[in-house]
Amino acid sequence: MVIQDDRITINHRKTPLLIRTVLISLVVTCGLIPLLATILALSIGKELHIGIFASYMIFWSLGAFMTRIVLWNIYGKELIYLEKEIIRYEPNYKYFKGAGSELKAESINVEIIHNDPEKKRLGHLRIQNGSDQIETVLQSDTNQLLKVKELIESKYHRQ
Secondary structure, X not given: OEEEOOEEEEEOOOOOHHHHHXXXXXXXXXXXXXXXXXXXXXXXXOOOOHHHHHHHHHHHHHHHHHHHHHHHHHHOEEEEEEOOOEEEXXXXXXXXXXXXXXXXXXXXXXXXXXXOOOOOOEEEEEEEOOOOEEEOOOOEEHHHHHHHHHHHHHHHOOO
16 A cells, blocks of 8 residues: 555556466456357358357457456556545546546545454455545555545544
C-alpha cells in the first residue's frame, strides 16, 4: 500500500505462477479455437457459415473477459483519490481501467472489514456516506488500513 498526498494505492499481492499460467493458457485457447475451426472447415472443403462467426464472437468475448482477469491477477491495483469534495475509487488493470465509483465527502464513515476475524491481520476498507459506499477488494495489512482510515477521517472531519 502506498500513500501519496491525496492518492492511496492498494497493490495486488502476486498471484502464484501456476494460476497465472492456467489463466494465460485459457486466454490463448479462447483465441485459437475459432481460428483452428475456420482452418479445419476450409481444409475439408466446407463453406464458412454462421456457426464459425458465432464461435469467433463467443470465444473472443470470453478471451477478452479472461484477459481482464489475467491482467488483474498480474498488475491489478486499486486507487483511491481523496479530492476536496469527493472520494473516487478506481480499479486499475495497467492497460485499462475498470468502472470506478465516487461518493461525496460528507458524513464519511470508514470501516475496516476483517477477512480473518480471529487474527485480524488482513482486511479491506469500506468508506460510506449516508447513501453511497466504496468498498475495496484487495486485502491489506490491518496496520496500513488503520493509517488510511485515520488519514481519511482527519481530512474529511468537518463537524
